[in-house]
Amino acid sequence: MKYTNKITQTSxxxxxxxxxxxxxxxxxxxxxxxxxxxxxxxxxxPVEAKNQSVTAVLDTQSNEIASLALMxxxxxxxxxxxxxFNENYIESETYPKATFKGQLKDFDITxxxxxxxxxxxxxxLELHGKEKAIxxxxxxxKTGDVxxxxxxxxxxxxxxxxxxxxxxxxxxxxxxxISLDFNLxxx
Amino acid sequence: MKKKLILALSGLIxxxxxxxxxxxxxxxxxxxxxxxxxxxxxxxxxxxxxVFANDERSAGAKYMDQVIKVSGKVTDVxxxxxxxxxxxxxxxxxxxxxxxQEGKELIIKGRCVGFDELLLQVKIDQxxxxxx
Numbered sequence: 001m002k003y004t005n006k007i008t009q010t011s012x013x014x015x016x017x018x019x020x021x022x023x024x025x026x027x028x029x030x031x032x033x034x035x036x037x038x039x040x041x042x043x044x045x046p047v048e049a050k051n052q053s054v055t056a057v058l059d060t061q062s063n064e065i066a067s068l069a070l071m072x073x074x075x076x077x078x079x080x081x082x083x084x085f086n087e088n089y090i091e092s093e094t095y096p097k098a099t100f101k102g103q104l105k106d107f108d109i110t111x112x113x114x115x116x117x118x119x120x121x122x123x124x125l126e127l128h129g130k131e132k133a134i135x136x137x138x139x140x141x142k143t144g145d146v147x148x149x150x151x152x153x154x155x156x157x158x159x160x161x162x163x164x165x166x167x168x169x170x171x172x173x174x175x176x177x178i179s180l181d182f183n184l185x186x187x
Numbered sequence: 188m189k190k191k192l193i194l195a196l197s198g199l200i201x202x203x204x205x206x207x208x209x210x211x212x213x214x215x216x217x218x219x220x221x222x223x224x225x226x227x228x229x230x231x232x233x234x235x236x237x238v239f240a241n242d243e244r245s246a247g248a249k250y251m252d253q254v255i256k257v258s259g260k261v262t263d264v265x266x267x268x269x270x271x272x273x274x275x276x277x278x279x280x281x282x283x284x285x286x287x288q289e290g291k292e293l294i295i296k297g298r299c300v301g302f303d304e305l306l307l308q309v310k311i312d313q314x315x316x317x318x319x
Contacts, residue, residue, distance in 0.1 A: 031265070031268065031276060032266070032278065053310055053312060055305045057305050066305055068303055070301040070310060072251060072300045093248070096251065
């Protein structure tokens with residue numbers, strides 16, 4: 001009888017432990033998310049690039065979301081533009097990455113359906129050694145066990161102390177649209 | 188007189204065409220073809236991740252944007268991505284085959300993009316595979 005008691009106790013303990021681990025492991029990750037930006041002006045060559053290897057992590061317990069894009073991962077159609085982006089504007093050797101850390105507001109993972117819903121996110125975008133507060137709405141839905149997050153927001157080169165030489169000033173938009181597309185899964 | 192005019196006009200056209208060609212060639216410079224480049228370094232996956240995790244700046248100065256060969260065991264496969272020794276995330280060229288099983292020892296060649304501190308992994312893109 002004593003033994004069975006001990007066994008029950010141990011197994012309850014074990015179950016609790018497993019439960020605790022499951023709660024901890026509520027991170028959804030995308031290792032190859034997409035982030036693109038557009039700073040094109042009409043009549044001029046499009047200024048746009050895409051990074052298809054952006055990391056995004058969502059903690060579904062705390063609703064904290066983090067994302068990281070390596071600057072060298074942004075690919076332009078025009079290789080010269082890519083070179084200028086890295087060397088003159090973003091200075092990717094000194095500032096190799098952009099990070100976003102934020103919080104989803106009033107978000108409940110259990111309420112997510114196939115029909116994307118708008119969720120507010122407040123956070124900070126850091127790039128080129130500067131930080132900017134970002135408040136925007138994301139579209140969050142799911143397909144099977146994949147959480148799909150899309151959205152876009154605007155920033156300016158000024159926000160991040162990126163100066164555009166006057167010679168190309170009219171070829172680069174004052175406002176840059178950043179769009180994102182993440183497919184997050186439990187790893 | 189007419190001949191001279193035609194000559195001058197055709198000269199002008201040829202000149203403009205040449206200029207246009209030069210401008211478009213400089214503006215649309217070719218991208219690097221990583222697959223055609225020789226690897227500058229050859230490192231095991233765990234060592235590469237270790238140097239980045241330890242001192243990102245100096246590791247970045249050495250490896251970032253360089254074509255490197257990395258060896259390791261496949262610990263994860265997802266689409267065109269493989270993970271070596273849990274430490275290096277490799278994105279393969281689109282035409283590379285991804286029929287790799289976990290546990291297989293591989294050497295890959297690709298471009299080092301940098302260190303991802305969320306995953307604690309070094310990212311490599313435009314990679315191709317040399318089976319060990």
